[in-house]
Amino acid sequence: MCVRFLGFVLLICLAGVLRAQGPEPPCESPQLQGGFSVIEEDTDSHERKLFYACDDGLKPAVEGWWGTATCQNRTWIPTPQCIDANACIAPEIPNAKYTKSPNGWHEEGHKIRVTCIDGYEDRNHLAIAQCVNGNWTSMPVCERDVHACGPPPKILNAVIIKQVFQKVFLDNSEVEYACEDGYTSNTGAIQKSYCVFGNWTAVSECIRETQPDTGRGGSAAGGTGATSGHTTSTDRGTTSGTDRDTDDRRVTGSSTRGVGGDTGPFISIDKCGTPPRIDNGDFVEKTLKYLKYQCSAFYTLEGSDTVVCNSDGSW
Structure with missing residues (x-):
């Protein structure tokens, strides 16, 4: 008797599970005021489609003289509805x-105020659109601002920080580059770039940090040999170990890359005399190690933006 009862209970539970896993109930036929609809019957209930049309003086609340809807979770999407023929459907305005x-x-006569998103401007300078006889008049067109910038350029061994990715940046926007651990640039591990009239100001590449000079190949007190890349007594006459140490402190590192492909050591810029002049630009940053240049508005920099002083006194 108990076995027979348990079998009956399991049968009821199994029937409930099968019903729960069965096909989704179809959407009910909508109560469409001012129109009629036809439901597609030869598809699954969860993909069933509805087609509808409206009476004279009315129109579907979608583009076209007939509308469609899809059954999703027992609901018709979008909701079938017939509206006044002079009403306007919500417009899709790119970048606005x-x-x-x-x-x-x-409704007819309704006005909407349209604003372009950041980095875009209204080509027709029209901020207001009005619904008239079922159509929108004077619809604004948002185009990319000629002074805006695209995404900042990719720099090897660096990443943009404090800023999420976006396709358009307003004029005067600022981004920060951070060099990968173990790398640095002429201006340090963090650099800033600015959007100026549609272009990003140049930043230096991130290069591997050099190890401190350990004086290999010569004596720390002056030795008999000079480290490769340093000024020797042959170049400058007989000098003491103290003088060579003073010269060494001027060197920024023999592996630092110079302007024009020089790979020799660099000294402080006060040894090179008058800074070089370039047309349509000037230096905007000055340290004992380098000068950093920037072009005037409407000009683009060609080549490196940084100059250094070579050990022979040339820029």
Whole structure:
């Protein structure tokens, strides 16, 4: 008796599970005021489609003289509805934003204020659109600002920080580059770039940090040999170990890359005399190690933006 009862209970539970896993109930036929609909019957219930049309003086709340909807979670998406023929459907305006009606359409005579998103401007300088006889008049067109910038350029061994990716940046925007651990640039591990009239200001590449000079190949007190790349007594006459140590402190590192492909050691820029002049630009940063240049507006830099002083006194 107990076995027979347990079998009956399991049968009821199994029937409930099968019903739960069965096909999704279809969407009910909508109560469409001012129109009629036809439901597609030869598809699965969760993919079933509805087609509808509206009476004279009315139109679907979608583009076209007939509308469609799809059954999703027992609901027709979008909601089938017939609206006044002179009403307007909510417009899709690329790169713009405005307050949309919750029902998806706007009555005749309604006005919307459209604003372009950051980095875009209205080509026609029209901020207001109005619904007239079922159509929007004077619709703004948002185009990319000629002074805006695209994404900042990729720098090897560096990453943009404090800024999420975006396709367009406003004029005067600022981004920061951070060099990978173990790398640095002429201006340090963190560099800034600015959007100026549609172009990003140049930044130096991140190069591997050099190890401190250990004096290999010569004596720390002056020795008999000179480290490769340093000024020797032959170049400058007989000098003491103290003088060579003073010269060594001027060197920024024999592996630092110079302007024009020089790979020799660099000394402080006060040894090179008058800074070089370039047309349509000037230096904007000065340290004992380098000068950093920037072009005037409407000009683009060609080559490196940084110059250093070679050990022979040349820029």
